[in-house]
Amino acid sequence: MxxxxxxxxxxxxxxxxxxxxxxxxxxxxxxxxxxxxxxxxxxxxxxxxxxxxxxxxxxxxxxxxxxxxxxxxxxxxxxxxxxxxxxxxxxxxxxxxxxxxxxxxxxxxxxxxxxxxxxxxxxxxxxxxxxxxxxxxxxxxxxxxxxxxxxxxxxxxxxxxxxxxxxxxxxxxxxxxxxxxxxxxxxxxxxxxxxxxxxxxxxxxxxxxxxxxxxxxxxxxxxxxxxxASYLGAVGDRDHCLFINVGTGAQLSMRASEGEAVPGWEWRPFPAGGGLLVGATLAGGQAYALLASYFRQVIAMCGLTPPASMYAAMDGALTAAKQAGKTESTLSVRPTFYGMRGDETAMGRIDNIMADNFTPVDLIIGTLDGVVDELYSYWSVLPQGTKNRISQLVGAGNGLRKNPHLAARVERRFGMRLLWSRVSxxxxxxxxxxxxxxxxxxxxxxxx
Structure with a gap:
């Protein structure tokens, strides 16, 4: 059919x-x-x-x-x-x-x-x-x-x-x-x-x-x-997967039984029966887009023309930093620039700013880590018995698929290899x- x-x-x-x-x-x-x-x-x-x-x-x-x-x-x-x-x-x-x-x-x-x-x-x-x-x-x-x-x-x-x-x-x-x-x-x-x-x-x-x-x-x-629908398209009927989707926002999702509750997670009906437990953030790829917009404004302020793809420029800066041995930052970024589910007054934060980390690369690394940390905060509160059901981490969404630096940080933070859906x-x-x-x-x- x-x-x-x-x-x-x-x-x-x-x-x-x-x-x-x-x-x-x-x-x-x-x-x-x-x-x-x-x-x-x-x-x-x-x-x-x-x-x-x-x-x-x-x-x-x-x-x-x-x-x-x-x-x-x-x-x-x-x-x-x-x-x-x-x-x-x-x-x-x-x-x-x-x-x-x-x-x-x-x-x-x-x-x-x-x-x-x-x-x-x-x-x-x-x-x-x-x-x-x-x-x-x-x-x-x-x-x-x-x-x-x-x-x-x-x-x-x-x-x-x-x-x-x-x-x-x-x-x-x-x-x-x-x-x-x-x-x-x-x-x-x-x-x-x-x-x-x-x-x-x-x-x-x-x-x-x-x-x-x-x-x-x-x-x-x-x-x-x-x-x-994203879960169905990427994971199908498998119930042992943790699904991470980063688009404009971001979500962690996993199959759940009828009415299964975990504090901080949302239970959503699933078309095939049962439900999904979902931890959703408002700023996934949107946080990275906001940072790209900031860099464009700085370049324009200097009277220069921004590159055709600011994302490519940011990715290139991260690649060059990695080749020079820099993959971490002491800068701490909380990317809740658009609020949080249930707390629309929440604001983003940039902490631990010092003379040696006040750089574009540090800001990029800090933002990526902040996106991952906000998602990981949902995983961290799951009961161990619930975590034990999970044996695979499946990724989807252009915010993740097109950003290998973010994908690598997801793998490291969750301690699992990131698998990809077969269709974009x-x-x-x-x-x-x-x-x-x-x-x-x-x-x-x-x-x-």
Whole structure:
């Protein structure tokens, strides 16, 4: 069976054609969507959801033209953010992304909007999570007048492809919005009513029993979370792997049983049953990108033209330093420049600055070590019995795959050899593999 998987990421759209008979991707594509929108408020992180939807449609149509026998389409994409849709399933707002910070604004009693919502629900709903953003809009009277439902970007794009009028979210996506009850695999309706959010605008949450609809006669299945999709694409059904994914942000993930809890880790529903334990940071590749931007500004300040690739220049500086015998730094960098999950007020720090380590190379090394250390802090709190389940470390994401210096530091810190997934667009491959499983089950049930 051949299936298409789409990953609607923060900076690009990944696409994959998966051939289950060959157990491999036979086509992989990456398209930068350039969908960021300007905003008046510094906390706002918006993207043009309609632009992304149209590009996604073009990508799928191109793959269908070039590959015969496609039997299903799977979807995934950046989690947590929301798009509002009207009663016809049409988008009536931009995408408020997972990086949007409006819910971190002060609300009342010294608490932010996200903190107040979290306290009312009895669970953490960080700034950037969809229901925290929606709560801010409800209080501020900023919900679009035509809005009938809210959903994730990937679910809104699925509506665009199938012309369905109302979103249906897989639990792996629904949970990413916050206010989710893992025991019932649904939104915490009564608790949300008390907050003033209500439930009328929440999407239906259900494990899919069939496709949402058709695109050019091909079944389109509900989107799954990109964290879960990346795990599926890189690790598959193996349950002895620690999965490290570094993109804009970064995550550690491992399979977990139903409701298994570890302090500091988040339990997320997994499409194949059970769940994932996830330790997520907000600054993975984003921290390295911020440092590259700083270097560009310094070069421009000197009246010079920055190199075509600042990343290549930084990597070259590290390589030259290594050849000269320098691989470590006494500089300490905490790269929480964008806050932390559950603490949007957290700030980054640079400590232990001395005359002999106040150099660009030391700053690069310190940032890389800080990214790794923040991820390792999750691993360090796991019970030994849980750690004993892990025998492999699998890496993914361009922030890791394209940065051998970071990969080497991950291996050293975790004390395990880093293995790589077979396909570069892991989330798209995971969405395609999930679509294969759903289509096979759907056909086996005799409901096609």
């Amino acid at each position: 051949k299936t298409i998987g789409l990953d609607l990421g923060t900076t690009s759209i990944g696409a994959c054609v998966w051939d289950s008979d060959l157990d491999m991707a036979i086509a992989v594509e990456t398209h930068v969507h350039a969908a960021d929108l300007p905003a008046r408020e510094s906390f706002a992180k918006l993207q043009d959801a309609k632009r992304i939807a149209e590009l996604a449609k073009e990508i799928v149509e191109g793959l269908l033209d070039r590959h015969d026998g496609i039997e299903a389409i799977g979807m995934t994409g950046q989690m947590h953010g929301i798009v509002y849709v009207d009663e016809h399933g049409e988008m009536v707002s931009p995408l408020y992304t997972w990086q949007d910070g409006r819910a971190a604004a002060l609300y009342r009693d010294g608490m932010s909007y996200s903190a107040a919502l979290s306290a009312e629900l009895g669970q953490s709903v960080p700034s950037g999570y969809g229901l925290a953003t929606h709560f801010y809009h409800v209080v501020q009277g900023q919900v679009p007048p035509a809005a009938a439902k809210l959903c994730t970007l990937a679910d809104a794009v699925a509506l665009h492809l199938t012309k369905r009028t109302a979103p249906v979210l897989d639990p792996s996506m629904a949970a990413s919005l916050g206010g989710f009850d893992a025991a019932t695999m649904s939104f915490a309706g009564s608790a949300l009513e008390r907050t003033g959010i209500g439930s009328s605008m929440l999407p239906t949450c259900a494990s899919p029993e069939g496709p949402l609809g058709l695109f050019h006669g091909i079944p389109v299945y509900p989107a799954i979370g990109d964290n879960q 667009e892991e989330a798209a491959a995971g969405a395609a593999r999930h679509a294969t499983a759903m289509a096979s089950r759907y056909l086996a049930d005799g409901t096609a």
